[in-house]
Amino acid sequence: MSEFSYRQGSLWAEQVSLEEVAERFGTPTYVYSRAHFERQYQAYAEALGSHPGLICYAVKANSNLGILSLLAQLGAGFDIVSGGELERVLLAGGDPSRIVFSGVGKTADEIRRGLEVGVHCFNIESEAEMRRLEQVAAECEAVAPISLRVNPDVDAQTHPYISTGLKENKFGVAINSALDVYLYAARSPHLRVTGVDCHIGSQLTEVAPFLDALDRLLMLVDTLSAEGIQLEHLDLGGGLGVRYRGEEPPVVADYLQAVLERIGERQLGLILEPGRSIAANGGVLLTRVEYLKHTEGHNFAIVDAAMNDNLRPALYQAWQDIVPVTPSDGEDTLWDIVGPVCETGDFLGKNRALALREGQLLAMLSAGAYGFTMSSNYNSRPRAAEVLVDGENSYLVRTRETFDDLVRGETPVPEKV
């Protein structure tokens, strides 16, 4: 089911025509469906049911305040990786006691702020970070709740850039060294051991690697229990993959049922940190064809969105569907859909069969996750607007950047003396 569908010959988001959105707000523009985010979040919350735990939306997937606030209104928890994400969640009305603070490189200031607002727990990734956390907590006369991110060394079989659970990755502590770290933490008056976590990678379309990781974590949980360290929760990291092009990701309820069965009788809360599966198919990137250009062997459609707006194709060779907002009757030709940025890697899609004309509106689908959040100002391009559709209403949740935004904080230097 999708909240983006054709009616009366053009593409709509919920009850709003994307042509109308483009007219009102211009292009390039990210358009999100509130109903999609709500439905996807609720699927996790309902599958968790009455089992203790939290669904902590991974803010990095889409951190717009409009999105965070709608999730906060549903009682979501949040997975954050920086002080910036923390402040966003607070500004959106998120409950700090439902935040898990992940990330390999938290600074002392970020830790201090996390302690001050009372996050649910710090997911620590190294012994060095644990010592830093202990020291900052001591200075603040606080006790920091911690979970240790262990690296279970399983192959998530996803793109190498988004695979994180192999022992050669920078993330987490090797599962074989975890016991020593826990024994240290358990003795510290400024640390309170609450959980264990892992994140083996993103865009996983099979449950098996998650369950392999879970089995390894449960062995550790039981070993710790035998040592007198009772964990309160287990955090399995990011959520399921999504369908970009024919993938058949598992159903959330089936995944969680398998997880809860394995947890069994243990008194162990469950935390998940889904990002992509809540956000990806809840957004499109609207863009307009500027020029059509033909070279020997290639047809290029140069559009007004570029790699700075959606980096995924350039960085991961990611495939996202590109469809006309108002399909025409013309014959399909193969097009490379490219942006105006001065890089050969600046493409949104290659070899797409479309009937195109100048001025036409296109929608790049599955753009709600890791789209705007990874955008940049490369080539001094102002970042796109963001619009949230809710039924018949659309809200501008981020205005298009202006030239003033681009140079804010910069100054020319005086003439050389």
Ligand code: LLP
């Ligand atoms: N938790 C941790 C610790 C993570 O590192 C991530 C994603 C998540 C949760 C959320 O995972 P998800 O549910 O979205 O799979 N930019 C890449 C994806 C990078 C993912 C990084 N970590 C992309 O566009 O494909």
